[in-house]
Amino acid sequence: STTTSNLSAALSRLGYKVMQFGCDPKSDSTNTLRDGTYIPTVLDTLREKNTVNAHDVIFSGFNGVYCVEAGGPSPGVGCAGRGIITAVELFKQQRIFEELDLDFVIYDVLGDVVCGGFAVPIREGIAEHVFTVSSADFMAL
Numbered sequence: 001s002t003t004t005s006n007l008s009a010a011l012s013r014l015g016y017k018v019m020q021f022g023c024d025p026k027s028d029s030t031n032t033l034r035d036g037t038y039i040p041t042v043l044d045t046l047r048e049k050n051t052v053n054a055h056d057v058i059f060s061g062f063n064g065v066y067c068v069e070a071g072g073p074s075p076g077v078g079c080a081g082r083g084i085i086t087a088v089e090l091f092k093q094q095r096i097f098e099e100l101d102l103d104f105v106i107y108d109v110l111g112d113v114v115c116g117g118f119a120v121p122i123r124e125g126i127a128e129h130v131f132t133v134s135s136a137d138f139m140a141l
Contacts (some may be wrong), residue, residue: 004108005032015136016103019058020065023084023135025072029108037112041071042087054096057087066100067109095119 001024003122008020022029027041039059061067070087084107091097097105107127 001029001108002032004029004106008065008104008106011104012065017101018065019097019100019102019105020061021068021087021105021107022067022069023107024110024131025083026110027069027071030050030061030065030067030069033065034059035069039067039069041069041083043071044087044088044092052090056095057080058096066102084130104133 001022004020008018011018020030020033027038030039031037040051042057045057057068059067064068068087068091072082072083
């Protein structure tokens, strides 16, 4: 998330329109772009309202970076990738990516993945490149 947020910030400073799409059930991908504040997730909002206007779950971050958190189920209950599938589908149906005329949508996907739902941005054809960022610590292995 640190690398992703720094990349989003740098691209925005270069004048690009950027959306950072947090795909971790902890919903903390965009915190550093928003002075440490959490934002409502797509899944939590859907649980409360049954329908969601995508604009209600897009928040402004550092230098105008669009911040979104997909969210996920409670730990140990269901597939966390479901949040990504649901959020991406909602944004596609409402044509948000086209409406905002984004230059970059950066999906911050956690590394300890056991669910195929995290492959949605690739499978749906909305991701052009995938980068794996790791560290040298034991947990990264």
